[in-house]
Amino acid sequence: MNAIMSGAPPRAAPAVSDLRPEAAGLPESGIVRVVNHGRGRQGLIPLWVGEGALPTPSFIRDEAVRSLAAGETFYTHQRGVPETREAITRYMTRHYGGAGSTGFAPDRFFVAAGGMHALQMALRMVLGPGDQAIIPTPAWPNFKGATLALGAEPVEVALDYAPSGWRLDFDRLAAAVTPRTRALLVNTPANPTGWTASFDDLRGLLALARRHGLWIVADEIYGRFVHEGERAPSFHDIADPDDRVMWIQTLSKNWAMTGLRVGWLEAPPAFGQTIENLVQYSTSGVPTPNQRAAAAALDHGEDFIAFQRARCAAARAILCEGLSRAGGFDFAPPPGAFYLFLRPHGVADCAATAIELVDYAGVGLAPGSAFGPGGDGFLRLCYARPAEEIEEAVRRLIAWSKAR
Numbered sequence: 001m002n003a004i005m006s007g008a009p010p011r012a013a014p015a016v017s018d019l020r021p022e023a024a025g026l027p028e029s030g031i032v033r034v035v036n037h038g039r040g041r042q043g044l045i046p047l048w049v050g051e052g053a054l055p056t057p058s059f060i061r062d063e064a065v066r067s068l069a070a071g072e073t074f075y076t077h078q079r080g081v082p083e084t085r086e087a088i089t090r091y092m093t094r095h096y097g098g099a100g101s102t103g104f105a106p107d108r109f110f111v112a113a114g115g116m117h118a119l120q121m122a123l124r125m126v127l128g129p130g131d132q133a134i135i136p137t138p139a140w141p142n143f144k145g146a147t148l149a150l151g152a153e154p155v156e157v158a159l160d161y162a163p164s165g166w167r168l169d170f171d172r173l174a175a176a177v178t179p180r181t182r183a184l185l186v187n188t189p190a191n192p193t194g195w196t197a198s199f200d201d202l203r204g205l206l207a208l209a210r211r212h213g214l215w216i217v218a219d220e221i222y223g224r225f226v227h228e229g230e231r232a233p234s235f236h237d238i239a240d241p242d243d244r245v246m247w248i249q250t251l252s253k254n255w256a257m258t259g260l261r262v263g264w265l266e267a268p269p270a271f272g273q274t275i276e277n278l279v280q281y282s283t284s285g286v287p288t289p290n291q292r293a294a295a296a297a298l299d300h301g302e303d304f305i306a307f308q309r310a311r312c313a314a315a316r317a318i319l320c321e322g323l324s325r326a327g328g329f330d331f332a333p334p335p336g337a338f339y340l341f342l343r344p345h346g347v348a349d350c351a352a353t354a355i356e357l358v359d360y361a362g363v364g365l366a367p368g369s370a371f372g373p374g375g376d377g378f379l380r381l382c383y384a385r386p387a388e389e390i391e392e393a394v395r396r397l398i399a400w401s402k403a404r
């Protein structure tokens with residue numbers, strides 16, 4: 001029977017143009033293109049993605065194994081298993097519960113499938129079609145992608161580069177606010193620049209949000225990776241319970257757990273049922289074994305963080321000293337996170353340069369253009385790696401730069 005006889009519309013092969021524009025229009029990650037180009041290359045030093053070379057420590061993995069062996073394979077609590085939420089509360093109280101803190105209770109914390117899922121739920125609660133979210137850039141591309149996926153509009157505001165450090169221009173930020181602005185996405189310490197908000201920066205951002213009734217979505221996942229001090233300044237240090245702030249957190253970086261997909265959203269307890277519903281209608285919960293592993297990391301993971309911080313400090317010193325001695329590269333020594341955002345002199349197209357570096361230097365870096373306005377000409381290098389590897393990467397970068 002043909003289409004006319006059946007009364008059904010004529011069929012054509014499914015095309016992307018059949019899809020909702022919010023999905024079909026999502027940009028491909030500019031990092032993935034370089035990774036695809038260099039994947040499997042012999043001898044390449046891969047510093048392009050945001051993770052270290054170490055697997056999850058065994059004391060954390062063992063908890064997941066124990067849980068699996070015990071048959072914890074059922075549907076679980078949408079907000080997270082109670083023991084994990086209690087471990088999050090203890091961790092937050094230890095590290096963020098200083099003077100002035102309003103205290104923490106488990107009803108503020110919602111376990112998510114990584115920081116990305118926490119971000120997606122936070123944005124889902126405050127952004128819809130026609131709304132705008134302000135994103136200081138260069139930024140992790142997922143802030144823009146997650147905003148676009150909701151049919152909302154990212155408004156990117158570039159930070160200024162200076163050799164002494166990236167700077168947020170508050171006049172530019174304030175000028176970007178419109179009647180449609182709903183949220184301010186603040187990532188501190190920042191991927192990829194390492195920009196780390198000072199207390200004054202945080203106060204300025206909070207004042208702007210209060211003035212316009214905006215939500216601050218605070219991504220403080222690199223808060224423990226700081227060059228000086230025990231942790232970075234946090235909105236926890238200055239916000240009142242009535243402020244419109246939600247926090248994104250993850251186990252991914254602190255405890256080398258990127259593949260286990262555990263993070264959390266911190267939000268006003270009044271949103272509990274709404275967040276529970278969002279979990280139900282997206283992932284329906286994070287696997288219990290992974291949540292058990294997370295609880296072990298939070299309760300017993302300080303030595304591993306200290307190890308990672310020391311490794312990052314050594315790598316940062318090798319990079320900053322080596323590259324500034326050689327010359328030919330602009331960069332601001334990063335106060336936080338574990339990325340060096342560097343600009344080789346004379347680069348016209350950093351995406352092409354990233355490919356060139358794979359082919360001729362054997363170093364995999366992410367092109368700065370993937371991180372939005374302000375990133376052009378730069379390359380991101382993740383230095384959460386062993387010193388020997390970073391030393392070799394510096395040698396290769398310098399040789400490449402001198403041969404050009």
Ligand code: PMP
Pocket residue numbers: 050113114115116117140187190191219221249250251252258262263
């Ligand atoms: N925020 C920032 C700034 C990140 O760089 C990342 C990971 N690259 C995340 C959140 C999310 O991490 P995950 O989803 O692995 O927990």
